[in-house]
Amino acid sequence: MIYLLLVPFKHEAERNRSRTQTAFNRLITIHLMLWTAYPIVWILAPTGIDAIGQDLETMFYTILDVASKVGFGFLSLNTYSKIERIGAVAEDLEPTAPMR
DSSP: OHHHHHTHHHHHHHHHOGGGHHHHHHHHHHHHHHHHHHHHHHHHSTTTTOOSOHHHHHHHHHHHHIIIIIIHHHHHHHHHHHHHHTTTTTTTOOOOOOOO
C-alpha cells in the first residue's frame, strides 16, 4: 500500500495533474501518518511492550479511527472542492494507464 501511494500513484499525479500535486502530496502525507500510528499504538499497548494501558489503547484507536476515516474523508472532500474551484479537475484529467 505504501509503495503504491509513494511510487506509481505519486508519479501519475505529478505527470498528469501538475496543478493538483500539492493537494495530492498533502493527502498522502496525512494518510501515511495516520496509518503509521496504528502499529505504534499496537506496539505500546499491552499486546506489545505494555507501555500504555488498555484504556489509553482504546482511546488512541478510537481517535485514530475517527481521524483516519471521518477526518480524512472530510479533508479529501474539501480538497476536491478546492480543486474544482480552480478548474483543475476536468482540464487536467487524462486517460491513465491501467494498473498492473
